[in-house]
Amino acid sequence: MKFSESLKKYQQFQSVYKYGKSYANKYLVMYIMENGTGRNRIGISVSKKVGNSVVRHRVTRLVRESYRLHEAVFDSGLDIVVVARKAAAPVGYYGIEEALLHLGKLHRIIKVSCYL
Known part of the structure; x- marks a missing residue:
């Protein structure tokens, strides 16, 4: 990820959960909070409810690759x-x-000229 960093610490995730705004759809929930820097920081969370470790890592890779591209x-x-969400387990890229x-x-965080 060229323009982004990863959220790694528990406190960073908790801050976004507590003070951020969220929207959800069938497969994902997205929390957004401004961080005051010029870079995005992304964190991906996949619970054990989604599936075993193979399934969870697959979903994580799909989300990370979708964001990267x-x-x-x-x-x-x-x-x-x-x-x-649990429904994301069988879904493809x-x-x-x-x-x-x-x-x-x-969330209105996609630049208007790119995708309408």
């Missing part, structure tokens, strides 16, 4: 936490990509 269209200076972009549109 579209990170240029997201606004900068945000902390983003993406939480996968295009379903996760569509869900991620849908949530970006709901």
